[in-house]
Amino acid sequence: MTFLPKPKLHHPELPTNAIGLTRRDYEGAISTLCAGCGHDSISAAIIRACFELALPPHRIAKLSGIGCSSKTPTYFLGQAHGFNSVHGRMPSVLTGANLANRDLIYLGVSGDGDSASIGLGQFAHALRRGVNMVYVVENNGVYGLTKGQFSATSDRGSKSKKGAVNADSPIDLAGLALELGASFVARSFSGDREQLVSLLKAALLHPGAAIIDCISPCVAFNNHAGSTKSYDYVRHHNEAVNRIEVITGREPIAVDYAPGTTVAVTQHDGTVLRLRKLAADYDIEDRSAAINFLESRRREGEIATGLLYVEPGAEDLHTHLGTLETPLNALDEAALCPGADALAAINAALR
Amino acid sequence: MPQPLASVNDFVVKFANVNGSGSASANRLFARAIQRMGIPATPRNIFPSNIQGLPTWYEVRVSEAGHLGARGGVDLMVAMNPQTWDQDVAAIDAGGYLFFDSTRPIPRSRLREDITLLGLPLTEICNRAYADPRERQLFKNIIYIGALAALLELEIPVVETLLAEQFKGKEKLIAANLHALHLGRDEARAHLPCPIGLTLRRSDGVGDRIFIDGNSAAALGAVYGGATVAAWYPITPSTSVAEAFERYCRRTRIDPATGKNRFAIVQAEDELAAIGMVIGAAWNGARAFTATSGPGISLMQEFLGLAYFAEIPAVIFDVQRGGPSTGMPTRTQQADVLLCAYASHGDTKHVLLFPQDPAESFAFGATAFDLAERLQTPVFVMLDLDIGMNERLCAPFAWDPARRYDRGKVMGFDELESGRDFGRYLDLDEDGIPWRTYPGAHPTRGAFFTRGSSKDRYARYTEAGAAYADNMQRLALKFETARGLVPRPLRHDAPEGSRLGVIYYGSTSPAMDEAADLLAARGTAVDRLRIRAFPFHDDVVAFIREHETVFVVEQNRDAQLRSLLLIEAEIDPARLKRVLHYDGTPITARFIAEAIAEHVALSRIAPLRKATP
Ligand SMILES: Cc1ncc(C[n+]2csc(CCOP(=O)(O)OP(=O)(O)O)c2C)c(N)n1
Ligand code: SF4
Ligand SMILES: [Mg+2]
Numbered sequence: 001m002t003f004l005p006k007p008k009l010h011h012p013e014l015p016t017n018a019i020g021l022t023r024r025d026y027e028g029a030i031s032t033l034c035a036g037c038g039h040d041s042i043s044a045a046i047i048r049a050c051f052e053l054a055l056p057p058h059r060i061a062k063l064s065g066i067g068c069s070s071k072t073p074t075y076f077l078g079q080a081h082g083f084n085s086v087h088g089r090m091p092s093v094l095t096g097a098n099l100a101n102r103d104l105i106y107l108g109v110s111g112d113g114d115s116a117s118i119g120l121g122q123f124a125h126a127l128r129r130g131v132n133m134v135y136v137v138e139n140n141g142v143y144g145l146t147k148g149q150f151s152a153t154s155d156r157g158s159k160s161k162k163g164a165v166n167a168d169s170p171i172d173l174a175g176l177a178l179e180l181g182a183s184f185v186a187r188s189f190s191g192d193r194e195q196l197v198s199l200l201k202a203a204l205l206h207p208g209a210a211i212i213d214c215i216s217p218c219v220a221f222n223n224h225a226g227s228t229k230s231y232d233y234v235r236h237h238n239e240a241v242n243r244i245e246v247i248t249g250r251e252p253i254a255v256d257y258a259p260g261t262t263v264a265v266t267q268h269d270g271t272v273l274r275l276r277k278l279a280a281d282y283d284i285e286d287r288s289a290a291i292n293f294l295e296s297r298r299r300e301g302e303i304a305t306g307l308l309y310v311e312p313g314a315e316d317l318h319t320h321l322g323t324l325e326t327p328l329n330a331l332d333e334a335a336l337c338p339g340a341d342a343l344a345a346i347n348a349a350l351r
Numbered sequence: 352m353p354q355p356l357a358s359v360n361d362f363v364v365k366f367a368n369v370n371g372s373g374s375a376s377a378n379r380l381f382a383r384a385i386q387r388m389g390i391p392a393t394p395r396n397i398f399p400s401n402i403q404g405l406p407t408w409y410e411v412r413v414s415e416a417g418h419l420g421a422r423g424g425v426d427l428m429v430a431m432n433p434q435t436w437d438q439d440v441a442a443i444d445a446g447g448y449l450f451f452d453s454t455r456p457i458p459r460s461r462l463r464e465d466i467t468l469l470g471l472p473l474t475e476i477c478n479r480a481y482a483d484p485r486e487r488q489l490f491k492n493i494i495y496i497g498a499l500a501a502l503l504e505l506e507i508p509v510v511e512t513l514l515a516e517q518f519k520g521k522e523k524l525i526a527a528n529l530h531a532l533h534l535g536r537d538e539a540r541a542h543l544p545c546p547i548g549l550t551l552r553r554s555d556g557v558g559d560r561i562f563i564d565g566n567s568a569a570a571l572g573a574v575y576g577g578a579t580v581a582a583w584y585p586i587t588p589s590t591s592v593a594e595a596f597e598r599y600c601r602r603t604r605i606d607p608a609t610g611k612n613r614f615a616i617v618q619a620e621d622e623l624a625a626i627g628m629v630i631g632a633a634w635n636g637a638r639a640f641t642a643t644s645g646p647g648i649s650l651m652q653e654f655l656g657l658a659y660f661a662e663i664p665a666v667i668f669d670v671q672r673g674g675p676s677t678g679m680p681t682r683t684q685q686a687d688v689l690l691c692a693y694a695s696h697g698d699t700k701h702v703l704l705f706p707q708d709p710a711e712s713f714a715f716g717a718t719a720f721d722l723a724e725r726l727q728t729p730v731f732v733m734l735d736l737d738i739g740m741n742e743r744l745c746a747p748f749a750w751d752p753a754r755r756y757d758r759g760k761v762m763g764f765d766e767l768e769s770g771r772d773f774g775r776y777l778d779l780d781e782d783g784i785p786w787r788t789y790p791g792a793h794p795t796r797g798a799f800f801t802r803g804s805s806k807d808r809y810a811r812y813t814e815a816g817a818a819y820a821d822n823m824q825r826l827a828l829k830f831e832t833a834r835g836l837v838p839r840p841l842r843h844d845a846p847e848g849s850r851l852g853v854i855y856y857g858s859t860s861p862a863m864d865e866a867a868d869l870l871a872a873r874g875t876a877v878d879r880l881r882i883r884a885f886p887f888h889d890d891v892v893a894f895i896r897e898h899e900t901v902f903v904v905e906q907n908r909d910a911q912l913r914s915l916l917l918i919e920a921e922i923d924p925a926r927l928k929r930v931l932h933y934d935g936t937p938i939t940a941r942f943i944a945e946a947i948a949e950h951v952a953l954s955r956i957a958p959l960r961k962a963t964p
Contacts, residue, residue, distance in 0.1 A: 081790035084802040092624040096631025324611040328579040329636035338603040349748040350561035
């Protein structure tokens with residue numbers, strides 16, 4: 001593997017965003033993943049979402065576990081600090097980082113092995129704590145980096161490249177996230193760039209725990225006939241519940257959908273998520289309906305994608321803990337050390 | 352019958368109770384009252400892994416000389432637990448005393464001839480005085496304190512004052528407690544030979560010392576040390592570190608303007624998550640810690656390797672207990688030394704601090720954060736149950752108002768903006784310690800990728816052998832730098848010196864100090880070196896070189912600190928003799944003195960000087 005620095009020559013005609021950056025400013029090192037790997041499409045979508053939202057790249061912290069998927073933070077947002085932690089434990093590292101500085105945007109990237117197998121516990125607890133983050137699972141139903149073993153999201157009956165059939169029931173990370181109390185739950189497909197970018201944008205603006213379970217085919221080990229996470233299979237079984245448009249304060253609200261098919265969700269920080277409903281009667285704010293819906297789609301052999309659930313009044317871990325608005329990592333001795341006089345009083349009370 | 356023991360301000364009282372019977376606060380009252388008379392007294396709680404019903408003991412070492420370790424032996428047993436009667440009676444030193452409830456007659460076969468029997472019909476007294484069964488149980492404890500006061504000449508007004516402080520504002524409770532106290536005193540005076548040979552005399556031996564448990568002290572150290580993020584998972588005997596941190600934070604860390612917290616405490620789902628959060632927070636520039644015990648450290652292994660290799664500060668309070676596995680969760684040991692020193696896979700080494708008491712738990716608890724950030728590596732504060740969960744008299748906490756946190760080598764916006772070369776793993780100062788940046792510091796400079804895999808000096812992934820080796824050598828150099836930064840060992844030589852040296856650490860220290868006195872009285876002088884940190888200071892090697900025989904006294908089976916010395920200082924194993932105590936009870940002065948004396952006798956090492964007459 002070689003790491004050639006990409007020439008950062010700016011094309012004069014490249015469009016800039018609201019903070020004057022071009023899309024190139026959101027890129028990272030050249031990917032070393034297999035050509036055609038779904039994970040690279042997700043990296044591209046992250047780059048586009050951050051560019052379009054005009055987020056300052058250095059104010060994003062990208063964290064990951066271990067796996068092909070977890071390598072990807074090197075390949076986007078080169079000006080952001082990244083942390084490739086240990087297998088299955090990204091959520092705890094991200095939680096700690098978030099506690100230290102609530103002013104950054106936290107982007108966690110993981111794989112299905114990373115999140116559904118070794119890291120299922122941390123996945124669950126970070127979501128139920130409401131850590132303000134975007135948690136992307138690049139879900140290929142297989143362990144890519146260790147060469148093709150089944151992961152815990154592999155569907156029952158799906159066939160490995162070597163022909164083995166998976167007998168275990170799969171973990172549906174989106175369904176689980178709903179049960180666990182995540183306040184933003186979405187599923188997408190790395191092959192559906194438009195949907196993924198808009199979901200990422202919505203997730204980045206969501207002030208709570210946002211999870212995107214993104215099907216991301218592994219061309220090396222899980223893209224064959226008999227796999228339920230291949231490009232072909234997902235294209236044929238993808239059922240999108242909605243299309244989403246993210247409206248921040250700056251932009252005028254453009255209503256271009258037929259009445260009755262749209263729904264607007266205003267989050268408590270003022271951002272508006274405007275959704276074009278594709279499935280009739282799907283209530284985006286009803287957690288139990290979302291759980292039932294996922295189950296009914298699964299029975300039909302369909303993969304429901306889109307924004308499955310959002311809790312408009314979502315709060316995050318800092319709200320629950322009552323932490324100061326100032327990031328904890330910005331506090332100095334004066335704010336933290338009670339001082340010698342206070343200690344003298346403590347001593348006196350211990351005599 | 353041997354001569355009954357006689358001593359002023361120098362004896363051991365042990366209470367045998369049933370867990371959950373409310374005895375703990377009465378026994379504590381007894382110890383506090385002795386301290387308030389100015390006499391050094393140290394309690395030790397010996398308790399089961401149980402909420403109610405199993406036996407517990409509470410031992411109070413009274414020592415005018417200020418010995419705060421366990422001495423060994425029992426001079427007065429307060430036997431309140433029928434379940435453990437036989438073993439409690441057997442534990443009394445010849446000539447000692449047995450205080451017990453004589454309501455029901457006890458067969459002679461279950462008593463001893465060589466001790467003084469002090470029976471008082473406590474149950475009968477209680478039944479006469481109280482109708483409510485709960486009151487009978489609770490006040491029975493205070494009644495025996497009253498009786499002990501009469502037997503030992505503990506000043507009753509001191510106990511009265513303590514009760515008044517304890518139940519301030521609840522006048523009824525104060526009156527009821529005083530009544531019970533007086534009842535016990537009067538019954539003892541009427542029916543027992545008061546005072547016995549063991550007596551208390553007002554003294555000025557306590558001075559300005561404070562009385563606190565090591566876990567609370569460590570937590571306060573973390574508050575003073577500027578910790579803002581704490582992540583933990585409950586485990587005896589460390590739980591009270593996190594609880595005390597929260598308590599002190601609520602008192603001292605609420606932002607006055609907003610009422611918001613200048614701290615964040617998360618009870619994690621397990622110890623893996625706890626250390627992960629600590630690492631994430633520290634990576635992001637907050638001071639963070641976790642508190643745990645051996646099983647938790649075992650779970651943290653992979654992360655500790657990451658923190659070592661990726662160079663992230665982390666502070667871990669390890670309150671050691673009896674292992675392996677669940678072992679003896681409510682008993683004490685120093686058995687995580689090797690586990691922590693070499694925690695994780697691959698070549699790793701970690702900084703360990705060994706506080707001897709609450710005062711050092713506070714001091715090291717604060718210093719650990721400076722060291723962790725200066726060295727960008729995990730730092731372990733090695734308490735144990737004996738220090739952590741027992742209140743102990745110790746020097747008052749001290750804080751220099753001029754002290755500033757050492758945040759280590761961090762390049763901020765200005766330095767990055769000025770164009771200073773930033774490479775995360777460059778050794779600019781040739782001390783093995785690189786510079787770091789916090790996430791979000793600068794729009795275009797200073798970002799890097801933190802990873803547990805091999806990298807070059809600019810934090811770029813590489814599998815090149817030379818770059819890997821270069822990094823590992825720098826980490827070794829950094830550990831050398833640590834040697835000069837950690838607390839130095841403290842040496843106490845015998846007045847005329849000795850060819851015998853003793854090395855010890857942590858909770859063994861007060862017992863060792865008393866053991867040295869016991870040995871000196873028998874004509875064996877020893878020089879002592881108390882190790883306070885790993886990596887070992889050069890003084891440790893010098894001390895070993897200067898002594899013909901060196902005893903390494905510790906509380907584990909496998910002589911773990913001795914092993915660490917052999918490995919790290921390349922010492923001839925024959926030079927280091929093991930003195931090991933690992934049954935879960937705190938090591939005692941008598942045990943150490945006995946072990947060393949026996950060794951000396953066996954190896955015919957001539958004592959250096961005669962016993963002082
Ligand atoms: C503790 C530990 N066990 C095992 C491994 C080996 N390992 C590396 S990646 C991986 C699986 C990754 O699968 P997934 O998260 O699905 O990522 P993908 O490569 O498929 O994107 C495993 C088992 C490891 N790095 N650490
Ligand atoms: S092995 Fe699979 S997951 Fe890994 S890079 Fe190749 S295609 Fe992607
Ligand atoms: Mg995978």
